[in-house]
Amino acid sequence: MSGTPRLVEVRKNILKHNDELARALRERFAAAGVFVVSLVSSPGAGKTALLEKLLGLLAERHRVAALVGDLATENDAARLARSGAPVRQIVTGTVCHLDATMVDRALEGWDLAALDFLFVENVGNLVCPASYDLGENLRMVLLSTTEGEDKPLKYPTIFHTADVAVVTKIDLAEAVEFDRETARRNIGNLPVFEVSSKTGAGVAELVEFLRGAK
Ligand SMILES: Nc1nc2c(ncn2[C@@H]2O[C@H](COP(=O)(O)OP(=O)(O)OP(=O)(O)O)[C@@H](O)[C@H]2O)c(=O)[nH]1
Numbered sequence: 001m002s003g004t005p006r007l008v009e010v011r012k013n014i015l016k017h018n019d020e021l022a023r024a025l026r027e028r029f030a031a032a033g034v035f036v037v038s039l040v041s042s043p044g045a046g047k048t049a050l051l052e053k054l055l056g057l058l059a060e061r062h063r064v065a066a067l068v069g070d071l072a073t074e075n076d077a078a079r080l081a082r083s084g085a086p087v088r089q090i091v092t093g094t095v096c097h098l099d100a101t102m103v104d105r106a107l108e109g110w111d112l113a114a115l116d117f118l119f120v121e122n123v124g125n126l127v128c129p130a131s132y133d134l135g136e137n138l139r140m141v142l143l144s145t146t147e148g149e150d151k152p153l154k155y156p157t158i159f160h161t162a163d164v165a166v167v168t169k170i171d172l173a174e175a176v177e178f179d180r181e182t183a184r185r186n187i188g189n190l191p192v193f194e195v196s197s198k199t200g201a202g203v204a205e206l207v208e209f210l211r212g213a214k
């Protein structure tokens with residue numbers, strides 16, 4: 001027999017374990033009354049830049065915190081901590097996605113009931129994070145204007161598992177001849193927001209959406 005079925009079996013078990021832990025996390029989040037939003041995108045699409053804006057705006061009326069995943073460095077946590085919100089970095093080493101165990105560990109010692117919103121920035125990757133439920137209430141997928149309109153077609157799973165899509169770097173749309181209509185058509189049946197973390201355009205609308213979703 002070839003080795004493939006066994007590999008498939010191992011992968012299934014890993015995912016099953018992750019789903020069980022994610023379900024427990026989701027129950028914990030609900031009991032604590034915290035709304036959890038995860039951000040997924042390719043590397044550099046603007047997750048941290050958008051979070052810097054979102055944390056700043058939401059903190060005016062809500063208690064917010066963030067977890068941020070990267071293979072290496074604590075740079076993104078340092079950027080987000082400037083907002084004054086509690087932030088923890090998860091360094092994954094060679095792993096190209098966050099999983100529920102990593103989120104669970106990173107939350108150790110945190111009083112979730114003291115939070116209204118918890119953001120989880122995933123590792124920059126359009127493939128690996130798609131299969132891992134983190135117990136979040138809302139999964140936000142980002143697509144930057146500089147990546148091209150075809151990414152939802154090439155990486156369908158991450159878009160299918162998302163609840164909302166955010167087109168980032170809208171300030172660069174003209175320079176890179178980004179075709180908004182094609183992008184929206186490719187994204188399909190998701191609510192879509194267009195934002196610039198540089199100019200702040202569209203961020204207030206996204207904040208209103210998040211307040212409404214909570
Ligand atoms: N012009 C423009 N640049 C942006 C915008 N958002 C992010 N950037 C730039 O894009 C680069 C990547 O942004 P990040 O926020 O670090 O992206 P990221 O998705 O968190 O990246 P990883 O965590 O490494 O995957 C930085 O140089 C940002 O300044 C935007 O709205 N407009």
Ligand SMILES: [Mg+2]
Nearest residue numbers: 047048076121
């Ligand atoms: Mg980042």
